[in-house]
Amino acid sequence: MPKSALTGSRIREHRLMRGLKQADLAREIGISASYLNLIEHNRRRIGGKTLLALSEVLGIDPSTLSQGAERAVVTELQDAAASDSDTQVELDQIDDLVARFPGWAAKITAQHRRLRALERTVGGLNDRLTHDPVLSEKMHEVLSTVSAIRSTASILVATPDLGAEWQARFYSNIDTESRRLADSSASMAAHLDHLSRNHTSRATPLEAMFAALDTRAYHLAELEEGGDPQVLLDTFPELDSAEARALALQHFATYSADAAAMPLEAFREAAHSAQFDPSALAVTFNVPLDAAFRRLASLPRSATVPDIGLVCCDAAGALLLRKSPSGLALPWFGAGCPLWPLYTALGTPGFPVRQVIESEDRAQFTAMAVAYPTGPLSFERPPMYHAAMLLVARDDQTATDASLVGTSCRVCARSDCPARREPTVLTQG
Structure with missing residues (x-):
């Protein structure tokens, strides 16, 4: 370890x-x-x-x-x-x-x-070439047109004594199909060019957003002052694709709504009074618990504010938002440690979970998690859930009942973990 x-x-x-x-x-x-x-x-x-x-x-x-x-x-x-x-x-x-x-x-x-980003890019391009319906349709048009031209030309070569009237018809067909081939080829080239221009060096739009928010420690001063999210986008070079910018705009909208419901100075004062208890803050500002989580994680760093991290995931466990606290590294993609209270909360939607956890670096945190429905409720389908976990660093790092957690199974050295889903790369021997 x-x-x-x-x-x-x-x-x-x-x-x-x-x-x-x-x-x-x-x-x-x-x-x-x-x-x-x-x-x-x-x-x-x-x-x-x-x-x-x-x-x-x-x-x-x-x-x-x-x-x-x-x-x-x-x-x-x-x-x-x-x-x-x-x-x-x-x-x-x-x-x-x-x-x-x-x-x-x-x-x-x-x-x-x-290298990881390039590997994913190659995999993504392979999927596009295999499953892209537009590209498949255009390729079919090109191949069909080439076959038609070849068939017509073969008849002309095989029948040298063909009458002038029929020759004119076949030449006209070749001309029409050739123009069609040119149009289809140009259309396919334009589609490929569009894909290449929208390609970015980031492996995924989510990773690009994570990288952008990390540069600000998840505190966006412009939005605290009612700034324009569209203008804020241009300050992040990491948001180098339309998809990443769209995800960032969604986060900015949520951030702005949280800031409006919980103004910074009032929230900071209330947070100190409540000793950074998100449940008390949710009651004070009449907001959902997950909103209080996000607001606490967006507080600017200071000597009077504890080190706070935040993880959000969807119902499949994939990370949607991540702010790493000191002492607990969070993965950039996929799912994290199955022992996180984040995943426990998904099994009991609407019921908050609180637990003291200890990382492999022996840093201890009070972890608070809750699962909540997302999107409109409907009788036609079951509700979709997201989960959020707030991580607040503990000043007293000596809790004996702390649950041992890791980053992910792949890089966790604890050999006796009952939740392990894949071998660790740290196993020696």
Whole structure:
């Protein structure tokens, strides 16, 4: 299992770079110098509020200090190792690679993402060529027309003494079919050109949206002030396809509705008063619980706001939204760990689930989940459900009843997990 014991070392490194004394930094964030000393020597785990306070004083993003950012890179490297089973790699030394050569680790993960995206692109193009009804129809037209021209030409060659009247008819047929062939070919070329122009480097539109929202930590200041979602779209280069922009617009619309129902300053004050309890906030603002989840996850980072993550999925378990908290890497696609309360909630729609969970990095979170119907209700079909899970980092990381969870089975080292659905790539031997 990866060892994420480098957060304290990073804190010490950045403190020394800024010329701060340990006692001065400890006093500024409201802890004792002896406790900070234990943190810097990786002998105490660090809670969300303390981490955010340190990052604010040091003037650095919390993910740069936390093991969460490193864990995401470790997870990507493990996935890269699994994708090439013919090459043996030192899985037990991935932590050392990330710690000693972060640039190389980032380069490898970036290349792996690109290869994965290219593989999906090839698969997607193959599906299009196989199942695209427009392309199939146009190809049928081309082949039919070529066959007609060939048949007519064969008759002319095989019958040299054909009368002038019949020759004229056949020549006219060849001319008509040739024009039809040209039109069909041009139409097919235009369709292929349309597909190529709409192709993007992102594997899926959802991944493009995830990448865009990650750059803002899921807080969209423009929409807090009633900004135009269409204008906001142009600030995200990651949204490089019509499909990704459409998904982003849907998210922007939901975000704007949440912001209107729960104005930022009023919500932030209420969140502190309620100690970030989403059920209390849902009652205060008279909104559904999942709306309170989203609003909490969209709060701007500060030393007084805990580290908050959010995961949403559909009834099949596929992720629709993901904001990773420090200490728990979330997959970019597919489904996550089957032990997440997110999936428990799908089995009891409308009934909230709360549970303390512990990641492989031993970071603990209060996980709260709920499944809710989406779309209009109808007597003609059963309701469709989505589920949302809020993850709030715990300052006290010593809960003994915490449920052990992972990112996904593929990169989870827990061999005795009863919910495992596929072998882990971390198994040695």
